[in-house]
Amino acid sequence: MTERGDVIYEARNLSKRYGAVVALDDANLKLHAGEVVGLVGDNGAGKSTLVKCLSGAHAPSSGQLLLDGVERSWKSPHDAIQAGVETLYQDSGLAPHLSVSANVFLGREELKPGLLGRMGFLAQKSMDRRAHEDLDRVGIAVPASGRSVAQLSGGQRQAVAIGRAVAWASRVIILDEPTNHLGARQAGEVLHVVERAKAEGLGVIFISHTLPHVLQVTDRVVVLRLGRVVKDAPTSEFDVDTLLGTITGLISD
Numbered sequence: 001m002t003e004r005g006d007v008i009y010e011a012r013n014l015s016k017r018y019g020a021v022v023a024l025d026d027a028n029l030k031l032h033a034g035e036v037v038g039l040v041g042d043n044g045a046g047k048s049t050l051v052k053c054l055s056g057a058h059a060p061s062s063g064q065l066l067l068d069g070v071e072r073s074w075k076s077p078h079d080a081i082q083a084g085v086e087t088l089y090q091d092s093g094l095a096p097h098l099s100v101s102a103n104v105f106l107g108r109e110e111l112k113p114g115l116l117g118r119m120g121f122l123a124q125k126s127m128d129r130r131a132h133e134d135l136d137r138v139g140i141a142v143p144a145s146g147r148s149v150a151q152l153s154g155g156q157r158q159a160v161a162i163g164r165a166v167a168w169a170s171r172v173i174i175l176d177e178p179t180n181h182l183g184a185r186q187a188g189e190v191l192h193v194v195e196r197a198k199a200e201g202l203g204v205i206f207i208s209h210t211l212p213h214v215l216q217v218t219d220r221v222v223v224l225r226l227g228r229v230v231k232d233a234p235t236s237e238f239d240v241d242t243l244l245g246t247i248t249g250l251i252s253d
């Protein structure tokens with residue numbers, strides 16, 4: 001059983017090359033239970049590359065990933081998800097024509113035991129109820145889980161996507177630009193969900209270009225520049241200006 005403050009997920013000397021491009025260069029990152037780590041950097045700094053390695057979408061060229069101290073090598077994102085590492089990408093991956101609850105369970109639909117054993121059918125009522133409970137648990141009030149996602153506002157849609165990811169994550173949740181394109185109130189709701197995830201003891205990696213959001217919700221900030229981790233420090237050591245200076249290199253490491 002992991003205690004709050006234990007290292008849950010760790011990247012050791014992680015590098016990723018795409019042909020001649022070194023997108024990630026010997027990066028180290030530690031994530032503790034109940035901690036939110038901000039991952040920031042300019043365009044092309046290597047954030048997405050690191051996220052893809054952490055989420056199982058790409059295999060690192062070298063280095064190690066350790067979940068609960070055990071070295072892991074993901075064969076696919078599904079592999080990482082099975083181990084409790086959920087990732088929410090910028091395009092949230094919701095199916096707009098499906099209902100909220102169908103989206104919460106997308107790819108992991110509950111099957112009712114059918115007469116023919118394996119030939120189950122979707123347990124709709126129980127899915128609706130559980131979707132509602134899961135979203136409620138992470139602080140998201142969606143009017144009706146039977147409503148289709150296309151009928152929700154952009155902010156509500158993002159809230160459902162993040163709620164789904166938080167509800168399913170058991171160890172780690174990686175949020176790539178979760179407040180992008182959201183208004184102030186909706187962004188506030190998303191940040192609130194991040195706080196709920198943290199309170200539940202998950203480790204959260206929060207990637208964003210919106211520095212005030214990073215400063216508001218994270219405990220620690222990791223700054224990437226040209227594929228390298230140039231700073232890893234408590235959030236309390238930064239304000240918007242010093243963080244921006246560190247990202248751009250105007251403030252030396």
Ligand SMILES: Nc1ncnc2c1ncn2[C@@H]1O[C@H](COP(=O)(O)OP(=O)(O)OP(=O)(O)O)[C@@H](O)[C@H]1O
Pocket residue numbers: 018021022023041042043044045046047048049050
């Ligand atoms: N599939 C790929 N093939 C070749 N080069 C790539 C590939 N993916 C990323 N890169 C390169 O790796 C470097 C890091 O890119 P990455 O997308 O990780 O940066 P980022 O910090 O996420 O940027 P942004 O904030 O713009 O999304 C860049 O130079 C990019 O051009």
